[in-house]
Amino acid sequence: MFSRKINVRKIFFFQFFLLYALRNVVAESITIPPLHSFEDYDSCLALPSPNNTYCVVFAEIIPNATSTLWKNITQLSSDFRYNYRHDHLFFGVCLNTCINIVKSLNTDIEKYITGEIKDNELASYYDTVHKNNAELKANYKNVTNICLNYKFMEKYNLKLRTYIEYCQSGNSTPFSDNDTLDIIAYYIFGVILVLNIASSIYDYALKKKKSQTACTKNFYKEDLNTNVEKILTSFSFLRNYHRLTRRPNPNDLIKNLEGFNVIRIIGVYLVISAHVYLLVLTSHMQNSEFIETMLKHAEAIIIQNGTAFIQIFFIISGFLLNFTFNQKQMVTPSTDIKQGIVIYFKIFILRYIRFLPSLLLYILFTGTILNKLQDGPLWLHIAQPDRTFCREYWWKNILFINNFFMKYSCSHQTWYLAADMQLFELFLIITIITAKYPNLKKYIYFVLILCAFLIPSLLTYYLNLEPIYHMYPETYRYLYFRNNETFYQTYIPFYTNISGYLCGIICSDVFLKLVNNNNNATQNYHRILKYKLAWWSLIPMFFVLISIGTLMMEQTFEKPSIFVAIFAGLYKNLWVIICGLFVFGMCFKMGGIFHKTSVLPSSTVLAKISFQAYLWHFAILHLMATLYRPPIYISRLNVITIIICSYIFSNIVAFFITTCFEYPINGFIKMSKRRDYKFRNNNNNTLELNSK
Structure with a gap:
């Protein structure tokens, strides 16, 4: 009996001590x-x-x-x-x-x-x-x-x-401190609006005039007769809307590349999703533990590993460069060197001036008007860096070198445009050389394949980098990429992304060879079971790579490490190979529902505006991130809602920028060039040299 009392007393004191200890732990964690x-x-x-x-x-x-x-x-x-x-x-x-x-x-x-x-x-x-x-x-x-x-x-x-x-x-208001550049921006956007209204009215007047003598059902889809009429209607909203919704000619070989549409759409959605997570890391929140726990969840792990998915855009760019170049037969073995140099500069300059107006408009907007559209306790923390750097360091963006100067640069998402332009320049030279000297093609490709593996591996080894770029909570907390040399050294430079462009060019070579040897190749391969199974097996391979990447991110290795260096080179290039096979299969109508979705009219439109959606989505995210005054309580539903709303608003803005600015400017560029040097026509707006 006495022993039982002692045991009860021991249990009581043990429970009391445990509860007291737990109370202290909880209290300390709460405080x-x-x-x-x-x-x-x-x-x-x-x-x-x-x-x-x-x-x-x-x-x-x-x-x-x-x-x-x-x-x-x-x-x-x-x-x-x-x-x-x-x-x-x-x-x-x-x-x-x-x-x-x-x-x-x-x-x-x-x-x-x-x-x-x-x-x-x-x-x-x-x-x-x-x-x-x-x-x-x-x-x-x-x-x-x-x-x-x-x-x-x-x-x-x-x-x-x-x-x-x-x-x-409190004495200052968003529009009380306008400077000269702000006023210039208001005038420029005002002029664009007036031009669209005036051009649309003039186009409508032409339609009314023509309706008296002919049918005008397809008036906005048809080219006008004189250059004066073309210039005066270049900003016509309805005419540019029909250009946007126009699909490739069924007889054109480029129609087989409509499968790229769904890749672009999914790609932009994933980019926006990743950047929402990036912006959430910088937001003022009540429950930081949600972010810290979320980074261990499946969706965050996929996004962390999915940074290598950016390679699919480089693959498409390389594919389209080689496809268009070979279809036009711009250079042959009989072309002299001087003519090849001239062709290089014509192609490069044309592509440069097609990117530049849209990029300049976005830089002007973020450097001026964006800062005026919102306020709040953390608004200047988020918006002021772009306002400052877009005014001072805009030249980095228009020279497409900002991927080498990211800390003090404007619009961080445009690093991709810089890397893509640099890769385009490099592989345009290679494409011209291999067209002039076909016997050198295998040797050049072999050297490039070695470089694609060795460059990221050697950089990882000698600079003691991580094998995979991934975000930590502190990575972008201060609105620039901090203490993440892997991002700066192996993720954004053009020379570490050679494999994507090269894979696209090789896929294009194989595609053109198969089609030239068999005109029905694009109609037959997707019906053969073994090819269908091979293509669908790529999807589980994606998840296998993600799992391997997750295991590597969880490990801590002594550096420098030969194993880590080899893995870094292999991992990125395995992503490239799988993404390349995925793109290649879409050229032959693989994918069932994926390909059927790609050829929908809505998919055509979303693919065409994907470049502007990518360019403008960061401004949308800045506005979304500061909708709340006090620190907010973040949940998974909250994050999903922000992703969906950001994607929708980004595409709405992209639609109007494309129809009201990009297409009119491109129309002027097309009219200023001789017909022999045009690299795009109205029937292939979706798939052009400047892969969007």
């Missing part, structure tokens, strides 16, 4: 400071001047070895693969609140002064982005430092080093 703490933005700016100023402040928690909370923060932040640095925080503070706190402290101010952050790289970046904010930052840095330390020490018994990213006064 970990949130990554974002923002006071009410609108009520602050509504205060009387001069205290109606709102500042966004970056802070570092000062280490304290005696604090249990600091130990918990350090332990949580140590898993950099999945967790944020919880000692790096953002605050939104109202100056009026801080001034009142400082006044109430009287003589106790000194113990709350800790100075500025030690992260000089980040401080320098924010100084560059918000250079016009220097005076406000200098005036309020001590006040915000004292204020935040007072509140933080009261709640967590820890100190902060602080740095003002920017301050915003």
Whole structure:
């Protein structure tokens, strides 16, 4: 009996101790400071001047070895693969609140002064982005430092080093600080709108005039008679809409490439999905643990590994370059070298000036108007970098070299356009050489295959890089790619993406050879069972590669490592081979529902506007990311909703930019060139040299 009482007592004390310990653990985890703490933005700016100023402040928690909370923060932040640095925080503070706190402290101010952050790289970046904010930052840095330390020490018994990213006064409005470039942008977009209205009215008048003497059912689909009429109707919305919805001639060989439509559509959707996850990492949120847990979920793992999927766009670009070049027979063995050089510059310049107007319009928009379309506590944190860098470093984009200068560059998503242009230049030279000297083709391809494997492998080995580029929570938290040399060295340079273009060119060579030998090849292969099974087997191969990539990302290797280097070269090129076979099969109508979807009229339109959707989606994401004033509670449904809405709005914007700007400008370019040097006509708008 006595023994039983002792056991009951032991069990009671054990349970009490366990509950107490668990309570302490939960309490400590709950008291970990949130990554974002923002006071009410609108009520602050509504205060009387001069205290109606709102500042966004970056802070570092000062280490304290005696604090249990600091130990918990350090332990949580140590898993950099999945967790944020919880000692790096953002605050939104109202100056009026801080001034009142400082006044109430009287003589106790000194113990709350800790100075500025030690992260000089980040401080320098924010100084560059918000250079016009220097005076406000200098005036309020001590006040915000004292204020935040007072509140933080009261709640967590820890100190902060602080740095003002920017301050915003309630006396200014989005349109109150317009400069010359802003006004020029308003005029340019206004002129584009007026041109579309006037050109559409004139086109309608021509239709009415013609209806008196002839049938006008297909008026907007037909070419006009004179160059004057073509110029005056170049901005006609209905005419350009019919160009957009026009499909290739059924007798054209290029119609067999309509299968690329669905690849472009899915590709743009996946890019937007990945960039939504990227922007979520930068958002002000209540529940950072959702992101940290989400990165371990299946969809995030697929996106992390799916970065290699970008190769499919390089494959399509290479395929179309070689396909168009060989179909036009621009260079033959009898072509002299001087003529080959002339052809190179004609093709390159034509492609360059087709990209340039759309890119310039987007840079102008992000450098001026975008900044005016939204406000909020974190808006300038997200939008100001593009406004600053699009004004100062626009030349990197128009020279298509911004993939080598990503930190201080405008519109980070345009790295792909730069890499694609550089690869186009390289492989245009190679295509001309192999057309002039066919006997050299095998040797040149062999050297390029070696380079495609060796370059990423050697870079990975000698620079101690990761085998696969993937995002960590801190990768893009500060609106530029930080502490991720794998991204800079092996993901975005053109020379590490040679394999994609080369694979596209080889697929094009094989496709043209098969079609030339058998006119019915595109009608027969997709009906043969073994080819169908081979094509469908590519889909599980995608997931096998993703699984292998996931295992590699989970491992930690001593560097330099020969194994890691070899894997880096193999992994990217295996993706290229599988994506290349996928594209090749679509040329022969493989894929069943995939190919049937590709030939739908809606798919044709979405594929044609995919370039503009890719270009403009980042602006849409910036606007979507700052719809909420206070830190938001993020859920999976929330992320899916943002992805779907961003995709829809990106395509809506792309539709109007394509019909109201891209097609009219391209019409002028076409009219300015002699017929012999045109590389596209109205019947193959979907598939052209500038792979979108």
